Amino acid sequence: MYAQFFGLAQAPFSIAPDPRYLYMSERHREALAHLLYGVRAGGGFVLLTGEIGAGKTTVCRCFLERIPKRCNVAYVFNPKLTVEELLRTVCEEFQVPIEHLGPGQATVKDYVDALNAFLLRMHSVGRNNVLIIDEAQNLSADVLEQLRLLTNLETHERKLLQIILIGQPELRRMLRRPELEQLAQRVIARYHLQALDEKDTVAYVRHRMGVAGLSTPLPFDRGALQRIHRLSRGVPRRINLLCDRALLGAYACGQPRVDARIVERAAREVFDEEDGGLAGGGRWWPRWHRSPALRPLAAALATGLGLAGLGYAAWTLSRPEPTAPTHSPAAAPRTAPPHLAPAASADP
Known part of the structure; x- marks a missing residue:
């Protein structure tokens, strides 16, 4: 809408992770270098973390454009999966056929055997294999352990599967758990992408x-x-x-x-939020209440108003209920209050 007004060919601030718009700050260059190093380092895990919106996915898309040509890539962007679902997804991404003997559905062993055969076949023709998992903080402990087991297949020189985990800071905390110590020791490169100055x-x-x-x-x-x-x-x-x-x-x-x-x-x-939106959907309060020098005054006013309200409520509750006056049968009927009395007729 505004592009032509400012002499632009297109809107410059889309939130889609378009690699053309990737600004390679020093932090982003280091993040990309860690991913490329991990692919060439001979397998294991590479960890890329960062705050929400820091540009992790955009760096990953840029990485995919620079990945060596002799690499097979599987990309998982929705890791809220069971062990069986993840293995099936990885096989589908690598286009690995599954052979299942007997009744029922394919088992974990069927998927793992097929993946192992595929990785060995690719290694024999000089191809590497990279599995990228985005939003990896959503992986369960069971799935992470299965991923670790997938990296057990190796030759004397290198592991046959490289796994890149991309996620939010919670992923770093997850890998500090004692039960994930074996996986943490297989991380050969890690980088935390921070915000821009x-x-x-x-x-x-x-x-x-x-x-x-x-x-x-x-x-x-x-x-x-x-x-x-x-x-x-x-x-x-x-x-x-x-x-x-x-x-x-x-x-x-x-x-x-x-x-x-x-x-x-x-x-x-x-x-x-307070500095950039309607906090809680409410109205904006005057700016003076944000001043550090006037915050005690604002707090005192709020406290005073609150105490006054409580005092008024207590006084209202303590008042005795008014009693209706008693009238003898001969007493004249009560008239309605002036504001409820019927209007006088205009006729004489």
Whole structure:
């Protein structure tokens, strides 16, 4: 929608993991180097972790474009599987036929025997085999143990299956468990992908705008770029969401440059948190309550209002119920209160 307005060939901040838009910061180059090293190192496990939205999957897609040609690759992107389901998925990815003798469905032994025969056959013709598992923090302990057993097949020089595990920081904690010690000792390379610093955030925005076709100066002023880094915390996916909405906001206002005010408004729309959205879906409170110097005053006011409310509630509950007046049969009937009395007729 806003691409033509800013002289772009396409929207630059899609959250799809397009390798063309991968900004190779020093951190991303190191992550990619670890993956490539693991493939050439002779088998075992390679571990790539990072926070949500840090760019792990994008690095992996870039890795797939640079992987040596004599490599067979199996890619599993949904690892919430049982042992049997995972083995069947790996066989399907490697296009390994399964032979099952007897009644019923194929067993774990059928899958493992077929994979072992395939790996030996590929090794005999000089081909390597790489299994990539994304979102690996969702793997169960039983599945991780089965993966370890798959790496037992080896020659004198190397293991026949290379396994790359890509996941969130929980994956690192999982591998510290005592029952997974044997697997942890087979990790030959590991890297944790961290968020971008402010300098790299600016370079990241500039890079993506350039890939999208920008030939004019960057349409973000200095204050906007500083706010983008702070509100996104340097996480690439959050940068994409924020910049996309900010450019849309500037386009809607007819402004050729994005300033800090537009970034703030964009953050309120895309982030559900105190500094970047409607916290809990509620209304925005005035900014003075965020000042460290005035927080004690705000807390005292809140406490005072709360105590006043409790006192009023207690006073209301302690009041005696009013009793209706007694009337003799000869007493005149009560009249309705003025606001409920019928209106007087206009006729004389």
